Amino acid sequence: MELRPLHIVNALLVDGAAPRAGSLLAVDGRIAAIDPTDIPEGAETVDARGQWLAPGIIDLGVFATDKPAFHFGGITRAALMPDTGPLDGAGLVERAAKGGKPDLWVHPIAAATKGLEGRELAEIGLMKAAGARAVATGRGRIADSGVMRRVLAYAASLGLVTIIHAEDEGLTAGAVATDGEMATRLGLSSAPAIAEAMAIARDLALVEETGAPVHFRQVTTARGLDLIRVAKARGMPVLCGITPAHLFLSDTAIGDFRTFARLSPPLRSEDDRQACLAAVADGTIDILSSGHDPRGPEDKRLPFAEALPGMAGAETLLAMGLNLVRDGHITPGRLFEMLATTPARLLGVDVGRLAIGKEADLILVDPDTPWQVDAKKMAAWAGNTPFDGMPVQGRATMIWKGGQRIR
Amino acid sequence: MTNATTRPASDYPPGGDAFRHRHLTGIAQLTPWEISYILDAAEQWVELNRSGAAKHDDRLAGLTIINAFFENSTRTLLSFEIAGKRLGADVVNMHAAQSSVKKGETLIDTAMTLNAMRADAIVIRHSASGAVQLIADKVDCPVLNAGDGRHEHPTQALLDALTIRRRLGKVEGLTIAICGDVLHSRVARSNILALTLLGNEVRVIAPATLTPPAMERMHVATFTDMDEGLKDADVVMMLRLQNERMDGAYLPSAREYHALYGLTPQRLEKAKPDAIVMHPGPMNRGVEIDSSIADDPARSTITEQVEMGVAVRMACLDILTRRQRGVPGWN
Numbered sequence: 001m002e003l004r005p006l007h008i009v010n011a012l013l014v015d016g017a018a019p020r021a022g023s024l025l026a027v028d029g030r031i032a033a034i035d036p037t038d039i040p041e042g043a044e045t046v047d048a049r050g051q052w053l054a055p056g057i058i059d060l061g062v063f064a065t066d067k068p069a070f071h072f073g074g075i076t077r078a079a080l081m082p083d084t085g086p087l088d089g090a091g092l093v094e095r096a097a098k099g100g101k102p103d104l105w106v107h108p109i110a111a112a113t114k115g116l117e118g119r120e121l122a123e124i125g126l127m128k129a130a131g132a133r134a135v136a137t138g139r140g141r142i143a144d145s146g147v148m149r150r151v152l153a154y155a156a157s158l159g160l161v162t163i164i165h166a167e168d169e170g171l172t173a174g175a176v177a178t179d180g181e182m183a184t185r186l187g188l189s190s191a192p193a194i195a196e197a198m199a200i201a202r203d204l205a206l207v208e209e210t211g212a213p214v215h216f217r218q219v220t221t222a223r224g225l226d227l228i229r230v231a232k233a234r235g236m237p238v239l240c241g242i243t244p245a246h247l248f249l250s251d252t253a254i255g256d257f258r259t260f261a262r263l264s265p266p267l268r269s270e271d272d273r274q275a276c277l278a279a280v281a282d283g284t285i286d287i288l289s290s291g292h293d294p295r296g297p298e299d300k301r302l303p304f305a306e307a308l309p310g311m312a313g314a315e316t317l318l319a320m321g322l323n324l325v326r327d328g329h330i331t332p333g334r335l336f337e338m339l340a341t342t343p344a345r346l347l348g349v350d351v352g353r354l355a356i357g358k359e360a361d362l363i364l365v366d367p368d369t370p371w372q373v374d375a376k377k378m379a380a381w382a383g384n385t386p387f388d389g390m391p392v393q394g395r396a397t398m399i400w401k402g403g404q405r406i407r
Numbered sequence: 408m409t410n411a412t413t414r415p416a417s418d419y420p421p422g423g424d425a426f427r428h429r430h431l432t433g434i435a436q437l438t439p440w441e442i443s444y445i446l447d448a449a450e451q452w453v454e455l456n457r458s459g460a461a462k463h464d465d466r467l468a469g470l471t472i473i474n475a476f477f478e479n480s481t482r483t484l485l486s487f488e489i490a491g492k493r494l495g496a497d498v499v500n501m502h503a504a505q506s507s508v509k510k511g512e513t514l515i516d517t518a519m520t521l522n523a524m525r526a527d528a529i530v531i532r533h534s535a536s537g538a539v540q541l542i543a544d545k546v547d548c549p550v551l552n553a554g555d556g557r558h559e560h561p562t563q564a565l566l567d568a569l570t571i572r573r574r575l576g577k578v579e580g581l582t583i584a585i586c587g588d589v590l591h592s593r594v595a596r597s598n599i600l601a602l603t604l605l606g607n608e609v610r611v612i613a614p615a616t617l618t619p620p621a622m623e624r625m626h627v628a629t630f631t632d633m634d635e636g637l638k639d640a641d642v643v644m645m646l647r648l649q650n651e652r653m654d655g656a657y658l659p660s661a662r663e664y665h666a667l668y669g670l671t672p673q674r675l676e677k678a679k680p681d682a683i684v685m686h687p688g689p690m691n692r693g694v695e696i697d698s699s700i701a702d703d704p705a706r707s708t709i710t711e712q713v714e715m716g717v718a719v720r721m722a723c724l725d726i727l728t729r730r731q732r733g734v735p736g737w738n
């Protein structure tokens with residue numbers, strides 16, 4: 001079937017720049033013109049009726065290819081963490097990359113070490129050739145500093161960013177919460193929040209030494225963010241991200257042993273949450289992602305410490321991001337920089353902006369439509385959301401991948 | 408209000424308003440007057456239990472109580488069993504720790520099984536914090552927490568409060584030092600909650616490695632120097648030190664623990680002259696407590712705590728089953 005040109009009119013164009021009213025033309029799957037005057041014959045016209053037209057969300061660091069959830073959430077590309085498998089060989093990467101076809105891009109992230117065991121380098125070069133777009137340490141960090149140094153240098157030589165989970169494993173061994181009143185009252189094993197800053201500090205030293213680009217997938221503490229801020233000011237090739245959970249929930253959410261709020265890293269104190277919001281506002285945090293990790297009752301309907309960490313976040317990512325806009329922390333343009341432009345740059349894919357020549361991965365967003373998060377009615381294959389019951393606003397109403405309407 | 412002594416029934420709201428909870432999952436859910444209500448109710452069972460041959464009251468006749476213990480226990484299980492039987496209930500013990508039930512994967516299934524057997528009350532002990540709440544949410548009958556992980560052990564705190572009240576004539580305005588492995592202790596958590604709620608000054612004396620974070624948020628003062636922490640205490644509550652804590656991870660050795668945190672007669676002199684010494688048992692004699700103190704009836708309340716345990720558990724079983732039994736005013 002031939003792809004008809006796509007002409008979206010009456011839209012508010014939202015990407016890195018300031019939002020403005022306009023229209024967009026996509027031809028052969030790529031953005032051909034902004035505010036076009038010549039419309040090709042046979043073009044399909046979509047009236048956006050004032051809704052936001054934005055680049056499709058690129059969800060950096062998900063743990064499952066969960067298409068219904070991604071489509072609900074306006075996510076056109078998902079960068080898949082290497083933990084399931086694990087993705088430590090070219091064949092596995094190739095298969096994972098096909099997991100989204102035909103209507104979702106899946107960009108596999110290569111395991112940094114064989115079996116993600118933190119000891120021997122995985123075949124990162126072959127995985128890159130098979131479609132891997134970055135390298136990651138997985139759910140944990142690489143404990144051995146020597147191995148980590150070699151991973152960073154090797155990945156950098158292949159032009160790949162290393163995505164890091166930053167928690168000191170000695171401090172966090174056995175812990176399921178952050179030290180504080182909540183963990184103490186609930187009798188849960190906990191670790192001090194500095195476990196994050198300690199891990200970041202080591203890896204920043206290695207970045208300084210190797211010059212390798214890195215992305216700390218989730219930075220959730222004031223101390224950790226301070227280190228990132230200093231590193232960026234010194235011009236180091238460092239990015240960092242966060243998920244909405246650490247921006248909108250503190251560790252009080254684990255009260256009553258709610259396992260949907262058992263996350264990795266664990267939810268932090270209110271002070272740390274405020275520091276995260278400030279870091280979103282001042283630009284220290286570069287990427288907002290969902291960390292989508294659907295877990296069924298067999299993993300979640302357990303005593304808190306026995307439940308597995310993780311939340312299904314793909315469906316709420318956009319609505320929570322819009323909360324940041326409504327609360328005045330960021331502009332709409334900055335939101336889509338965090339959701340699309342920066343992740344695209346990290347992965348080296350030619351999308352993430354409303355610019356001529358970019359692939360036409362697009363979403364229409366009604367930023368005001370109200371809905372309620374309901375764990376029992378999620379599109380994701382499991383409804384483990386800590387935002388259950390929360391009234392939110394805003395959702396993706398249409399999605400195009402490469403100029404092809406998929407929802 | 409005061410918790411000094413037993414209060415007349417007319418001091419409490421009528422019927423079920425005096426105790427609105429369906430379960431007893433923790434002290435955290437209780438108000439001071441609800442604690443007093445249980446303690447007052449327990450007094451009559453102390454009398455009954457001491458009354459010689461006819462230690463029986465059949466108000467729970469025909470009810471089935473299941474003691475589901477997912478973690479080994481001797482004294483708590485025995486105490487709940489005796490409490491249920493003294494009230495005339497049919498008591499069944501499930502030793503899940505030794506059966507095929509392992510880990511939490513089948514916990515909900517086990518709960519549903521117990522529920523389908525139409526138990527009238529379920530008493531649960533489990534090694535994971537929050538496990539009892541998880542089961543309570545799934546079953547139709549009252550659930551009593553007999554200890555979940557390091558979270559809570561509410562009946563222990565209630566029996567300790569009753570013991571203190573009977574020994575010292577009140578359980579408010581006292582200085583109470585809780586000593587030992589507070590980090591891993593559900594007994595300590597429930598006691599901190601109950602005793603601060605009742606208006607006592609609670610201190611925690613523990614090695615730095617066994618002190619939980621954010622203790623000041625629980626309204627207790629922490630001490631690492633035992634002599635300092637014991638100063639002028641009315642009650643010295645010792646905790647059991649699990650053997651596995653003494654292997655170097657948290658403490659260098661049992662010998663060093665005894666030297667720094669063992670309760671010796673010399674140390675006890677720092678407390679008030681009439682201070683009582685409590686221990687939830689079982690004791691490590693010569694580690695956390697010297698035998699000369701444990702066996703001194705003027706100081707030690709250890710056997711009395713066991714006695715109060717049965718009475719308090721009878722009171723809890725009675726109160727929590729009133730709705731099923733159709734006691735007037737409880738619906």
